[in-house]
Amino acid sequence: MKKDKQPSRPKNKGQSLMVSVFLTPGGPLQVPDTISDAEILRNPMWPKRNGCPVRDAFEYLEYGKGNYWTGE
Numbered sequence: 359m360k361k362d363k364q365p366s367r368p369k370n371k372g373q374s375l376m377v378s379v380f381l382t383p384g385g386p387l388q389v390p391d392t393i394s395d396a397e398i399l400r401n402p403m404w405p406k407r408n409g410c411p412v413r414d415a416f417e418y419l420e421y422g423k424g425n426y427w428t429g430e
Contacts, residue, residue: 380415387415 380387389398389411398404398411405412 376419378417378419389413 395411398413399406
């Protein structure tokens with residue numbers, strides 16, 4: 359441990375949240391406002407959040423909830 363530095367602590371099974379986002383030079387990746395929700399929803403596979411199409415590339419993953427990135 360270096361002088362005046364906090365010690366490293368091991369991970370535990372306490373509360374944890376991982377935020378995954380794709381960043382571009384213009385900011386977070388998202389569907390442009392020029393594309394309407396109706397146009398997005400023409401694709402039946404498009405993900406929805408509270409009944410509205412997801413327009414951003416953010417994903418919130420909670421520890422122990424079984425939601426994590428896979429190769430799919």
